[in-house]
Amino acid sequence: MSVEVRVPTLGESVTEATVATWFKKPGDAVAVDEMLCELETDKVTVEVPAPAAGTLGEIIAQEGDTVGVDALLATLNEGEGAAPAPKKAEPKADAPAASSGESVDVMVPTLGESVTEATVATWFKKEGDTVAQDEMLCELETDKVSVEVPSPAAGTLVSIVAKEGATVDATAKLAVIASGAGAAAAAPAAEAAPAAAAATSGGKDIENAPSANKLMAEKGVDAASVTGTGKDGRIMKEDVLRTMNAPAAQPAAAAAPRAPSSDSDASREERVKMTKLRQTIARRLKESQNTAAMLTTYNEVDMTEVMGLRNEYKDLFLKKHGVKLGFMSFFTKACVHALREVPEVNAEIDGTDVVYKNFVHMGIAAGTPQGLVVPVIRDADSMSFADIEKAIAEKGARARDGKLSMAEMQGGTFTISNGGVYGSLMSSPILNPPQSGILGMHKIQDRPMAINGQVVIRPMMYLALSYDHRIVDGKGAVTFLVRVKEALEDPRRLLMDL
Template sequence: MTEVRVPTLGESVTEATVATWFKKPGDAVQADEMLCELETDKVTVEVPAPTAGTLGEIIAAEGETVGVDALLATINAGEAAAAAPKAAAAPAAAASAAAVDVMVPTLGESVTEATVSTWFKQVGDTVAQDEMLCELETDKVSVEVPSPAAGVLTEIIAAEGATVDASAKLGVISSGEGATAAAAPAAAPAPAQAAATAGAKNAPSAEKMMAEKGLDANAVAGTGKDGRIMKEDVMKAAASAGSAAAAAPAPAAQAPRAPVSADDAAREERVKMTRLRQTIARRLKEAQNTAAMLTTYNEVDMTAVMELRNQYKGEFEKKHGVRLGFMSFFTKACVHALKEVPEVNAEIDGTDVVYKNFVHMGIAAGTPTGLVVPVIRDVDQMSFAGIEKAIGEKGRRARDGKLSMAEMQGGTFTISNGGVYGSLMSSPILNPPQSGILGMHKIQDRPMAINGQVVIRPMMYLALSYDHRIVDGKGAVTFLVRVKEALEDPQRLLMDL
């Protein structure tokens, strides 16, 4: 006799509720076949059979609360053979195939869900270990999901467009020698299996909570096995309903769409916003609603920087293996100015002002899916070459969608270069909770009056948007003047003037 016990539930989780038993006493079970499902405060845990045999006694019934390592049931080993004729025998090769779950990988700090954007494989396809199976999209980054084993993709659980949590199962791979042979027969029973499980019961705790909150089961999206509604699904639905109710009396944030003729409607194309674009829209609007945002402008003569760059760019690239651009000069100039006006590098936390004795510089980068802001940490400790290398590396990773969440968090100040797209002047929007962002623009030859003479100089408009709750006008203007002075006379950076 083999005991079936509660598996490890996760850090600090000590108990769970038995949600559903998939087998009854006397049923034949195979090794690793799902016996029951447990529900904790945060996740759902499936309990596989530790061995093949016949399910004996169920110790913990559905709805019971059990602790870690508690006895759930017993399996009588060696008795599965008698029940084997009840099921169609799979090819002998299939016996050597093992089911491997494809799970959502780590998404990053504070990221709890993602959307399945693309499946690169279909059910029945052969896959190699570490081959890309699908791509997930979170609020900020795309995450590729590699195959955990070589074999055949036998089931896709989360289809394209589905939203999954950080611990969800995406699919199943049949690995081992019999995987290929088992793939085709495995797909056939799917309709019958789906019909058998269509009436699967929701988690008891979910049923109780829906009754308490007066929610209809049809209004709750289930994320459990076969669409079963779990406790966390009810909590999420209740929170959404509460948010909608609270927001109902407020005026609509978006103006109603203008009437469209039938002819025009037939020529329109409606595309759902990506999660990244939705997050960008939400954060930018939050910044406008939260901060007392103001922008001050100045202009800088780029002659000195351009001459210095032209003089040393060949030697610089030969020695450091990276081109000398303008961004390292602007980054150095901002670091220099932030030392004199530290409130621009600070943030508000409740009724406190948090001053940062370091500079983690965000460098805004445009990508095919939207604007992202990778962060270069401790940029105040870096050389020109180190800054240029970091900017180049982060930019490539941003365009390829390879940035992690950690690489886009913790910035204290941001630089946005709209000039690369031809912008002559604009007002950048703050990147909360930061208190300042510098907007760079196009370098344009303009006539300037210098020492009583009209001369043509390469000029650039600069814009500093800042949070007026923490940064006064004097501080903002001083910051921008210091940036201007450092760029027009780069030697000041060396002399710390």
Template sequence: MTEVRVPTLGESVTEATVATWFKKPGDAVAVDEMLCELETDKVTVEVPAPAAGVLGEIVAAEGETVGVDALLAMINAGEGAAPAPVAKGTDTGNPGAAASGGDAVDVMVPTLGESVTEATVSTWFKAVGDTVAQDEMLCELETDKVSVEVPAPAAGVLSEIVAPEGTTVDASAKLAVIGGATASAAPAAAPAAVAAPAASADVENAPSANKMMAEKGIDSAAVTGTGRDGRIMKEDVMKAALAPAAAPAPAAAAAPRAPISADDASREERVKMTRLRQTIAKRLKESQNTAAMLTTYNEVDMGEVMALRSQYKDQFEKKHGVRLGFMSFFTKACCHALKEVPEVNAEIDGTDIVYKNFVHMGVAAGTPTGLVVPVIRDADSMSFAEIEKAISEKGRRARDGKLSMAEMQGGTFTLSNGGVYGSLMSSPILNPPQSGILGMHKIQDRPMAINGEVVIRPMMYLALSYDHRIVDGKGAVTFLVRVKEALEDPRRLLMDL
């Protein structure tokens, strides 16, 4: 027999939810054939078969939360009998063990991940007195890094909730008690969907999909499920969120503005920040408090880049199979400038300055779930075509929620293009421990004085935020001037000037 275990999920990711099993016990499987799909808050991971044979016992059912290296299933060498059932809670990341008939079972906080010592109970999906099936989702916890769904360790009746919503619990706390528990893993009825109605009475959506539909206010009827039997997956919800709405819903803001009065408080809505949002706020503030952040501005005439792109874009796409955009020009210009002003590509480590003799370029990208910054490694040694291919591929993976944690770490400098949203001017915030970030903005025709004449030119404001602890004003201004010069005369990039 061969064990099927949870693969490495990425740096700092310690658990996942079993989203879909593509095979069932008794099915023949080939080496590397996809057995199941796991979901984390960042990525979707497919689990291939480590050996050929017959799928025996499935240890971790759909919807169950499992830790890294947890046992998922067994593969038998041939058509023999399936292996003896493995008790739920063994090597699956669920600390609660299945009980014998009629016992009370404690529901404990599952493994939260390395360095995570506490969580907040955000939502209870069941109330005291409700009947629960084994592995049915009972509640959801939020930590600084991930949302953790807590399944029932046994079937029975939820007799007590020890930690109500809003309670902060440590890693060894008891959450609830299930009375009259039984070890049966086959409930009489299929478990109900957690946070949103399922696609049909017999199909339960992926828990992460239910959560996202609830957060975004998306009806499951508007989402096409691509999972087994029409099961709605996280990626399906993300695609639905990107699709244009058929008709805009009436907005509360359209109503006449009421005068300020004493009853305003009754018309306000107060929503507690998620732990993830609290962490984002804390880290952004720490960035401001730690770095001596300053922003310097300049403007660039984009006429030459636009003309060059217009002249060669068709040939470029025909030869390289990717469109020629502006980002490759900015990436090249920044790499060129970072060679002259290396402190913008450095970071502080205690009392040392660490200079990077390479450029791992972070490129901010908007997704349905928020802003992410995939990193293009060794961008300084890449061609225009290689940069455009990397940006296109990373952007697609970001929108599909397929980026791994490793792909968003290790950047030495960042590009942020607020111009795609229409921003004319902004001051980007540093991404620690980086010492520089370049903000790009909207290209807008403006009257410019050139050789004593007023000429309409396509202009863009540039903003460089930098850490003044290691980057002096002269270095910051020089960097921005070199970027401006390279973009206004792209031939300088070819001549290394």
């Protein structure tokens, strides 16, 4: 049976792509989801997986051809000479543990569209360790997300091919596992280094959470100093954070300072390679500054009404919806309200066109141990306060745990960044391209204000709107910020759509 291979969805406002590379040729056997070719657009690189297992028939679009969305790329003869899904490796001469069992390759999992390489961040196992099927072996870092690699079979880890810090492509082999009978033969090797095993399990026969192992390795925290609260004393990420934040014992008086020298300074420095995520953050922020005509306008909002409304209904809200009523839902609603009046703030530039969005996919910037990420709440303009709060809580938790998928961080039309949670009083947020607007929230602080000729103390917050002056004029930006201010100082406006 013949199956068509077509151009996948390329993303918002992208209508065509160029065929860059074919990884397979006619007659080659392919497995389902194996990468067939790579397309290049003006924004991203898109890999095209095989929709079924079989044999590649005719290639319709050759390398260098320009194709539109849903165009026919090739045909696939389903089931004929299909490539086996699991990839097996021949037993290695220097791995006797595999002689009576079967060797299984641990491959880089699917990294997602436009992601072609990753960095091996942390190995949770070492050579000789026994592993269970689906047990986490290592963690990879891409420029967008962290990916945990599970064991494809139960057995013994006999060889680590890609060491920590190595950069691997999407089809690379990471390690080899001896499964079946070979697992039992290799088991004694795992017992040869109990001290090393204790470093990742806290001295107990319990596997700690992978995120906890990674954090301990990054911060130099001794597992023996962490009290695990998970099942059977398993160390969780929260346990490591609690240990790190615990007040340290008062150090002894420091020695008298000495005159610095270049040699002594160098010995006290530490050089750490930037993660893929941090590199991408740096690149995108600089691209934003270089591309957009970015300008920031400021205002301040009296939070009295919002705080009063929240205090009045927070218990009922929690009881009915099962989630706390926070400030972010009020700000999200206020921004949606303002975006309807000033649609250019919700638009983007595509070449010489301005693309207006008749929907609001709200990005909520979140700080994580790995760096800043922006999960997107889709169709926020049609959501209730409770739906928004639930979405923010769920996305925030996934962001902190490094579990967000790329799809959850794409397609935003406007962003809210809350520096106030860290104590920021005033800042100028940087645009998240290709968006044309970002609202910066800040710390709520009591300040004396003149109200009806009287000086009164009010909880005030500075607001900052950074916008792309290429399509948003000063009038539109100021109007947007004033509408947000009005909606927050009188939340009834949101109900009346005023």
